[in-house]
Amino acid sequence: METKEKIKTFKEPGKTSRLIAGFIFGIFFGFLLQKGGVTKYDVIVGQLLLTDFTVLKIMLSAVVTGMIGIYFMKSMGWIQLYPKSGSLGQNIAGGLIFGAGFAILGYCPGTLAGAIGNGYLDALTGGVAGILIGAGLFASLYPRLNRGILKKGDYGDITIPGLLKVNEWVIVIPVAALIILFLIWIENRGL
Amino acid sequence: MDIFTELRWSPYIVGTGIGVLSWFSFLILRIPLSCSTSFSRTSGMIERIFRGKKVETKPYYQKVKLVIDWQWMMMIGIVAGSFISSLLSGDFNPEWVPAFWNSTFGHTPFLRVIVAMAGGILLGFGARWADGCTSGHGISGTMQLAVSGWISALSFFAGGIIVAFLIYRLSG
Numbered sequence: 001m002e003t004k005e006k007i008k009t010f011k012e013p014g015k016t017s018r019l020i021a022g023f024i025f026g027i028f029f030g031f032l033l034q035k036g037g038v039t040k041y042d043v044i045v046g047q048l049l050l051t052d053f054t055v056l057k058i059m060l061s062a063v064v065t066g067m068i069g070i071y072f073m074k075s076m077g078w079i080q081l082y083p084k085s086g087s088l089g090q091n092i093a094g095g096l097i098f099g100a101g102f103a104i105l106g107y108c109p110g111t112l113a114g115a116i117g118n119g120y121l122d123a124l125t126g127g128v129a130g131i132l133i134g135a136g137l138f139a140s141l142y143p144r145l146n147r148g149i150l151k152k153g154d155y156g157d158i159t160i161p162g163l164l165k166v167n168e169w170v171i172v173i174p175v176a177a178l179i180i181l182f183l184i185w186i187e188n189r190g191l
Numbered sequence: 192m193d194i195f196t197e198l199r200w201s202p203y204i205v206g207t208g209i210g211v212l213s214w215f216s217f218l219i220l221r222i223p224l225s226c227s228t229s230f231s232r233t234s235g236m237i238e239r240i241f242r243g244k245k246v247e248t249k250p251y252y253q254k255v256k257l258v259i260d261w262q263w264m265m266m267i268g269i270v271a272g273s274f275i276s277s278l279l280s281g282d283f284n285p286e287w288v289p290a291f292w293n294s295t296f297g298h299t300p301f302l303r304v305i306v307a308m309a310g311g312i313l314l315g316f317g318a319r320w321a322d323g324c325t326s327g328h329g330i331s332g333t334m335q336l337a338v339s340g341w342i343s344a345l346s347f348f349a350g351g352i353i354v355a356f357l358i359y360r361l362s363g
Binding site for chain 1: 206209213216217219221224226227230233234237250262268271272274275285287288289291292304308310312315324326327328329330332336339340343347349352355356359
């Protein structure tokens with residue numbers, strides 16, 4: 001917990017500043033999503049049909065940039081990480097349901113907001129109504145699911161370096177290299 | 192300033208930008224970027240209008256409080272940012288039916304909206320079940336090398352690819 005002591009030197013923003021900061025982050029995020037074309041149904045479904053790799057190119061370059069930056073900042077003691085805890089029952093079953101919705105709706109939660117800003121009315125009406133119903137439905141079923149499937153195969157908030165008990169950079173560097181090689185391979189195939 | 196009026200940027204520029212944004216999220220907000228919890232809060236807040244305060248006692252809303260937080264404001268910001276970007280490039284385009292959908296299923300807005308709603312229900316339900324979406328798990332989780340993030344991201348795309356092929360390769 002020594003990192004926790006160190007990051008206290010960075011002042012944590014108050015409640016109102018967090019709301020304002022969130023809004024500003026959103027403007028940048030939405031601007032980038034729209035410029036990347038991922039506020040569009042056609043681009044997202046094209047990715048899932050494996051004909052247009054824009055979504056993966058954006059996600060994977062964000063992951064490489066983000067990963068190297070945050071692990072660097074962590075090793076400098078500037079930040080701490082917040083990996084989510086999870087389980088097989090949570091992440092695989094929930095992930096597959098999410099994936100089905102992703103393909104049928106053609107937007108994910110973040111790009112749905114971007115699609116609304118872009119003017120897409122299917123996102124604003126059916127998309128928003130559906131996601132709110134789905135989230136509400138889950139809240140109602142949560143107690144029952146939490147006693148059963150959500151706890152199956154629990155692995156907590158472990159990271160890959162933690163799981164393999166190795167130095168973080170032993171994983172960060174090869175993962176970054178593999179992602180870059182994958183992106184080069186995609187480009188070479190003209191995708 | 193031509194760059195702001197361009198229709199599209201390279202996906203690698205956009206991805207790198209999102210990666211840099213995530214650094215500042217860790218530094219300033221002290222939390223990774225994520226999106227889908229806001230839909231739970233909104234859903235609960237709407238339910239509270241009709242059913243009153245007792246909605247807050249649901250176990251899930253004890254965990255995910257019915258408040259407007261930074262992420263909720265970020266979602267509004269995403270709408271605004273995308274609107275600004277699309278206005279600047281002349282890409283703002285109010286339409287009901289996406290072109291690719293139209294080429295297979297026709298131009299009826301009703302059909303598209305109903306299917307979008309069905310997809311939205313699965314998306315909202317699945318995001319809460321998996322405890323994250325394409326942002327929280329797919330980008331923020333994977334970049335932290337979280338096991339939950341990688342397993343979720345692979346499941347998102349596995350489910351998405353299978354269903355997209357079922358929809359378009361069988362009917363198209």
